[in-house]
Amino acid sequence: MNKQPFFELKPDVVTDAVESLGYLSDGRIMALNSYENRVYQVGIDEKTPLIAKFYRPERWSDEQILEEHQFMFELVDQDLSVVPPMKDANGDSLFRYNDFRFSLFERRGGRAPELDDAEHQFQLGHTIGRIHQAGQTHPFIHRPALDIQNYGINSADFISREFIPASLKISYDSLTSDLLREIDAAFKRAGNVKQIRVHGDCHAGNILWRDNTPHFVDFDDARMAPAIQDLWMFLTGDRNQQQLQVGGVIAGYNEFSDFDPRELHLVEALRTLRMMHYAAWIARRWDDPAFPHNFPWFNTERYWGEHLLQLREQLWALQEPVLRLL
Structure with missing residues (x-):
C-alpha cells in the first residue's frame, strides 16, 4: 500500500472535488478527526457547510462502499436518524476526483450520549x-x-x-x-x-x-x-x-x-x-x-x-x- 495515500489530497484538491459536483466553496476548510479516511468540513458559499469524506485508497472496493451507502438509505427509508451520503441528480453517492473516491454528507450537530444514564x-x-x-x-x-x-x-x-x-x-x-x-x-x-x-x-x-x-x-x-x-x-x-x-x-x-x-x-x-x-x-x-x-x-x-x-x-x-x- 502507498505509504502516503493522501499525500496529494491538498486543500485545493478537496475544494475542487466538492466544486466538481456543482457546489461553490467559500474557501473555508476544516479537517475533522478521522484517520482511516480523510474527512473535511467544507464551507459552501451562502449555504450550510458540507462534510466531504475521502476514502482511503485500497481499503474498500466500490461495491463495498456502495453497499454501506445502500444500508444507510434503507435506514433513512425506515425513518431512522442516520446521516447518509448525499446523492446527485443521477442518484449517485460515490464520486471520483483525480485518484480519490469521495462522498458528501450534510453537517449534523449533537453531543455524545450519556452511557450511564x-x-x-x-x-x-x-x-x-x-x-x-x-x-x-x-x-x-x-x-x-x-x-x-x-x-x-x-x-x-x-x-x-x-x-x-x-x-x-x-x-x-x-x-x-x-x-x-x-x-x-x-x-x-x-x-x-x-x-x-x-x-x-x-x-x-x-x-x-x-x-x-x-x-x-x-x-x-x-x-x-x-x-x-x-x-x-x-x-x-x-x-x-x-x-x-x-x-x-x-x-x-x-x-x-x-x-x-x-x-x-x-x-x-x-x-x-x-x-x-x-x-x-x-x-x-x-x-x-x-x-x-x-x-x-x-x-x-x-x-x-x-x-x-x-x-x-x-x-x-x-x-x-x-x-x-x-
Missing part, C-alpha cells in the same frame, strides 16, 4: 433494535464479517511478527494464544448465533445525541456480525455496573428486534477482539505520516507494556460469569 441506555437499545430490524432483512454480499480470524488471529500474528518489542514477544505470544482460546470458547458457548448487517463501530463518538434521540453517523465499519456487536459498547464500568445497564439496553432493543440472550457470551470476546484489532490497525497504518503524528504514544516500550496489562485484564474478564438478563 438509564434513559439514554434504553433509547440507544431502542434505536439499534430498529436498525437491526432492517439489518436482518438480507445480508451484505461484498462487505466482510467480523470473525476471530481477521480481528484476532491476524492481528496477533502481525503485531508479534512486526511490532512487539523482543523483550515482550514471549509474553505477548503466550497471552494472545490464551486469549484466542478463551474467545473461541466464548463463541462456542454462544452457539450458532445469527449474523446480520450491523453498524459495526457504535462508540460514543459515532452517536450524536440531539432532541432526546441518538443519531448514528459513520457506517464505514458496517459488516456482518452478531447483534451484540452494536450493543456491547453501551455497557461501561465494571461487571456489576454493566449488569445493571444491560437490562435497560436490551429492553429498548426488544421493542423492535428479538435479542438472543446467548449473545451475552460474546460481550468480553468482542471487546477483546476490538482491542487486538485496534492495536494492529494503528500498526498497519504506521507508514502513513498521519499516524505517528496523531498517535505519538504508540509503538513505545511503555505502550506495549500497558497493552499487555489490558489484555491480561481481558483474560480475567473472559473467565468471569456471563452477564444475565434479569
Whole structure:
C-alpha cells in the first residue's frame, strides 16, 4: 500500500472535488478527526457547510462502499436518524476526483450520549433494535464479517511478527494464544448465533445525541456480525455496573428486534477482539505520516507494556460469569 495515500489530497484538491459536483466553496476548510479516511468540513458559499469524506485508497472496493451507502438509505427509508451520503441528480453517492473516491454528507450537530444514564441506555437499545430490524432483512454480499480470524488471529500474528518489542514477544505470544482460546470458547458457548448487517463501530463518538434521540453517523465499519456487536459498547464500568445497564439496553432493543440472550457470551470476546484489532490497525497504518503524528504514544516500550496489562485484564474478564438478563 502507498505509504502516503493522501499525500496529494491538498486543500485545493478537496475544494475542487466538492466544486466538481456543482457546489461553490467559500474557501473555508476544516479537517475533522478521522484517520482511516480523510474527512473535511467544507464551507459552501451562502449555504450550510458540507462534510466531504475521502476514502482511503485500497481499503474498500466500490461495491463495498456502495453497499454501506445502500444500508444507510434503507435506514433513512425506515425513518431512522442516520446521516447518509448525499446523492446527485443521477442518484449517485460515490464520486471520483483525480485518484480519490469521495462522498458528501450534510453537517449534523449533537453531543455524545450519556452511557450511564438509564434513559439514554434504553433509547440507544431502542434505536439499534430498529436498525437491526432492517439489518436482518438480507445480508451484505461484498462487505466482510467480523470473525476471530481477521480481528484476532491476524492481528496477533502481525503485531508479534512486526511490532512487539523482543523483550515482550514471549509474553505477548503466550497471552494472545490464551486469549484466542478463551474467545473461541466464548463463541462456542454462544452457539450458532445469527449474523446480520450491523453498524459495526457504535462508540460514543459515532452517536450524536440531539432532541432526546441518538443519531448514528459513520457506517464505514458496517459488516456482518452478531447483534451484540452494536450493543456491547453501551455497557461501561465494571461487571456489576454493566449488569445493571444491560437490562435497560436490551429492553429498548426488544421493542423492535428479538435479542438472543446467548449473545451475552460474546460481550468480553468482542471487546477483546476490538482491542487486538485496534492495536494492529494503528500498526498497519504506521507508514502513513498521519499516524505517528496523531498517535505519538504508540509503538513505545511503555505502550506495549500497558497493552499487555489490558489484555491480561481481558483474560480475567473472559473467565468471569456471563452477564444475565434479569
